[in-house]
Amino acid sequence: xxxxxxxxxxxxxxGALPFxxxxxxxxxxxxxxxxxxxxxxxxxxxxxxxxxxxxxLPLLMLPAGFSYKSYGWTGDVxxxxxxxxxxxxxxxxxxxxxxxxxxxxxHERSTGSDATFxxxxxxxxxxxxxxxxxxxxxxxxxxxxxxxxxxxxxxxxLGGTRTNCAGGPTPWGTWLTCEEVGSDAVxxxxxxxxxVFEVTADPLQTTGQPIIGMGRYAHxxxxxxxxxxxxxxxxDSSGRSGFYRxxxxxxSGVPGSLAKGGTLQMAKVIGQNNVSVIGAGVGDVHxxxxxxxxxxxxxxxxNPVGPTGIVLSNTVAGPFAQGWTQGALVMNRxxxxxxxxxxxxxxxxxxxxxxxxxIWELDVATQVMTCIFSSANTLSGNNGDNITVxxxxxxxxxxxxxxxxxxxxxxxxxxxxxxEGGTFIFSKNNVNLTSAQLTAxxxxxxxxxxxxxxxxxxxxxxxxxxxLFVNIQTPGITFAITGPWxxxxx
Amino acid sequence: MKLxxxxxxxxxxxxxxxxxxxxxxxxxxxxxxxVTDYSMGSALAFDIxxxxxxxxxxxxxxxxxxxxxxxxxxxxxxxxLSFAGFNGVNIKxxxxxxxxxxxxxxxxxxxxxxxxGSSLSQxxxxxxxxxxxxxxxxxxxxxxxxxxxxxxxxxLQAGDQFSIMVAVPEPETYAMLVAGLAVVASVARRRKxx
Numbered sequence: 062x063x064x065x066x067x068x069x070x071x072x073x074x075x076g077a078l079p080f081x082x083x084x085x086x087x088x089x090x091x092x093x094x095x096x097x098x099x100x101x102x103x104x105x106x107x108x109x110x111x112x113x114x115x116x117x118l119p120l121l122m123l124p125a126g127f128s129y130k131s132y133g134w135t136g137d138v139x140x141x142x143x144x145x146x147x148x149x150x151x152x153x154x155x156x157x158x159x160x161x162x163x164x165x166x167x168h169e170r171s172t173g174s175d176a177t178f179x180x181x182x183x184x185x186x187x188x189x190x191x192x193x194x195x196x197x198x199x200x201x202x203x204x205x206x207x208x209x210x211x212x213x214x215x216x217x218x219l220g221g222t223r224t225n226c227a228g229g230p231t232p233w234g235t236w237l238t239c240e241e242v243g244s245d246a247v248x249x250x251x252x253x254x255x256x257v258f259e260v261t262a263d264p265l266q267t268t269g270q271p272i273i274g275m276g277r278y279a280h281x282x283x284x285x286x287x288x289x290x291x292x293x294x295x296x297d298s299s300g301r302s303g304f305y306r307x308x309x310x311x312x313s314g315v316p317g318s319l320a321k322g323g324t325l326q327m328a329k330v331i332g333q334n335n336v337s338v339i340g341a342g343v344g345d346v347h348x349x350x351x352x353x354x355x356x357x358x359x360x361x362x363x364n365p366v367g368p369t370g371i372v373l374s375n376t377v378a379g380p381f382a383q384g385w386t387q388g389a390l391v392m393n394r395x396x397x398x399x400x401x402x403x404x405x406x407x408x409x410x411x412x413x414x415x416x417x418x419x420i421w422e423l424d425v426a427t428q429v430m431t432c433i434f435s436s437a438n439t440l441s442g443n444n445g446d447n448i449t450v451x452x453x454x455x456x457x458x459x460x461x462x463x464x465x466x467x468x469x470x471x472x473x474x475x476x477x478x479x480x481e482g483g484t485f486i487f488s489k490n491n492v493n494l495t496s497a498q499l500t501a502x503x504x505x506x507x508x509x510x511x512x513x514x515x516x517x518x519x520x521x522x523x524x525x526x527x528x529l530f531v532n533i534q535t536p537g538i539t540f541a542i543t544g545p546w547x548x549x550x551x
Numbered sequence: 552m553k554l555x556x557x558x559x560x561x562x563x564x565x566x567x568x569x570x571x572x573x574x575x576x577x578x579x580x581x582x583x584x585x586v587t588d589y590s591m592g593s594a595l596a597f598d599i600x601x602x603x604x605x606x607x608x609x610x611x612x613x614x615x616x617x618x619x620x621x622x623x624x625x626x627x628x629x630x631x632l633s634f635a636g637f638n639g640v641n642i643k644x645x646x647x648x649x650x651x652x653x654x655x656x657x658x659x660x661x662x663x664x665x666x667x668g669s670s671l672s673q674x675x676x677x678x679x680x681x682x683x684x685x686x687x688x689x690x691x692x693x694x695x696x697x698x699x700x701x702x703x704x705x706x707l708q709a710g711d712q713f714s715i716m717v718a719v720p721e722p723e724t725y726a727m728l729v730a731g732l733a734v735v736a737s738v739a740r741r742r743k744x745x
Contacts, residue, residue, distance in 0.1 A: 126681060210660060525630065527634070527684050527685075543683045545636040546683070548635075
């Protein structure tokens, strides 16, 4: 018999169903009485080591009934014959068409000796980091293909960038990758870093052109309001992080439209100057206005002074300085972002009284942001980083603290946020491998070691809501996890 | 009716076609499910997306063309969009029977087929752990080691109607069903021995 190539073409439409079903409010926080978030028992049950269906190794702790397949390890051979780069980070599904899912995955690498940029078809900066040097920009992205529950292949898409930390998907099926670079240093050909780039599902359509209008600073993540096309952006610069938005001139929503220019703005609390939201507690609310950043590509500035005389010591990014002098607010370290049902969520990884992380929920219609998560301590939240919203409408947090030691022992975690506002442990990093184990599994023996403190990152779901994709940054592994999601809110 | 169920019903209505020799007369669903027909030639091929633990009955009429050329076969790609997990599947024929050799029931590897069996009118499998992604009745993805289920047309004629029910029931329902099938199989074996 012959199979119609479009056999699974309805997956796109069917995939929207879980999202349609998640019409209830993301969080009913009426019951919240505390200003901090507490750890609660997981509705999925306790976690325990589960063997990887690909390698047989116990890489993750998961609740009963959940299983996973690993893929795209650092050093695995990609479709072009080159080794998969390491330092996996932000990731999202950008396409789910007939027969396949395409994910774009960041590699948070700074500089290295690879002048081939792992064979990427688009290279932004091909020059040495310094004149006459032999070190090159080593970050970038790779595209992963997943079909019928199985990993198919990896292709490089973007190279010649640095420290690609997180980013965000666009409504039109591309990925915005963010360089987390807080420096004015230029490479041998004068290229600056600290930009956002667009990556397409087809690597050959990726241009490597920076979206300069989105600013040059230590970018972390983006989230797009599909109704307006406005891009919201976070900054990861300790104690000097702004919360931005980019209003594109071209709102057609196609690959390349954002690079045609736009206006960068920075959030300010209405009627107040230079508000610090760093120590926020659950329930804190701020109504926002936005101040325009005239020169998004400006160099860094030392000791900017706010309208009421507040001085920020040391240097800050050029866009941040322009916002600060107009009274913009400051976060501690802006990290992961996600859009869902009219809300933008942004993680301040070192926010809150305990400096263990806060999550802000911005209502894009009212421009009011509310703190919905403020970790009480390391147990309830250990420096959450990347976040996503599940198809069932609840927040999933990738932790980056690496210091937690909970009832299941050490190991970074994937956390869920309950409708009542508590956090629970969904998964733990259990990567603690010998060289012999890795070699037997066909992986690089050099990846051996206790990696349980390495961050989870890049969490995202497939459009049907059956698979959670996520990375562990070091040694660099990507996972597809499935299980009885209906047992809990994720 | 919930919004997503309305959307499912709309998708099901929009996706039903009849391109194969055996005329597909539509699906009867219990609960929320989407049926998409990819049948071509003598191969009855469907995608079934269950948004709840329920059953789908595919209804057909035979045409004269079914009695010439390639045998009539059946396959389906079945997805769990209930997020609850399938403990197993039961496939039941009415008005037609399976021909030998039996086809296969396989998974995408996230869960395993822990047990399976078939008779002339039924096929079943259990999964471990409960399956939450997708499984394959027959060989919809043309994978090595998998085979479609062939339908036996002996004694039938053009105009006859038949149906194929695919059920992913609640665990307790499934336990009773498997127990019942075991009894049927046991009786059949005793009769054969006798």
